[in-house]
Amino acid sequence: MKVATWNVNSVRARLPHVLLWLQEVKPDVLLLQETKSMDDKFPYVDIEAAGYEVAHYGQPAYNGVAIISRLPLTEIIQGMPTRADDPQARVLAATIKPADKPVRLVCAYVPNGQSVGSDKYLYKLEWLADFCDYLSDARARYTRVVAGGDYNIAPEASDIYDAEAWGEEVLASPPERAALKRILDVGYADAHRLFEQPEKSFSWWDYRAAAFRRNIGVRIDLLLLSADLSKKCVFCAPDITPRSWERPSDHAPVVANLLLN
């Protein structure tokens, strides 16, 4: 089973890329972030015509997450129950049953945090604490969980083009990394780190200053796998091809292959 996560920076602006990428890579599951779309403007028809089911949790202009799957989606839940009053559409979960055994899919768009110490940064840390509880609960309910998304955290120094220059700014600050570590400690593995990887393997590059051409990037888009799924993972890497297409998202998709029985 091929699963992927991709921050598309507007699903409508990126629809041609999403459809082309689905056709070329043929993932079983694609988790989308930053759809930036209301549900009624989401391009359901085009994606369903490509042979996929779609669940979407959207809002106007900002945020928005979707799950695209070849297999039927059940138990679709929007948002975190502990943040029922939070208007930001950042979490969507659904279940698929390959070989009749459930896999829980969680699609997350973690807050960016803007800058260390800002209001948005404090919101990010509070949000991450709730998300840790949420993923812990998911792990307890479903042994097989894929928690993919834009985590807006670079896990290690090697996930930043120039870690020294970046310092402890947002995406790399110790409290953010500690929050990610707490998530991993409830029973998840960063699929990328299960394998030998090339140096400077990133998933996001700023639109400005020709950052992609110079590979001035960071790895903030993650596929987290519960322990039993990580044992079945045989591949994980970013697919940087779509980042080179015309009018791209600033993020590349990250793909993992799971051998399920």
Add this chain to the structure above:
DNA sequence: ATGGTCGCAGGGCGA
């Protein structure tokens, strides 16, 4: 480089 580009909406915010 206090820079730089996108997408939403249709100005300025968020990233």
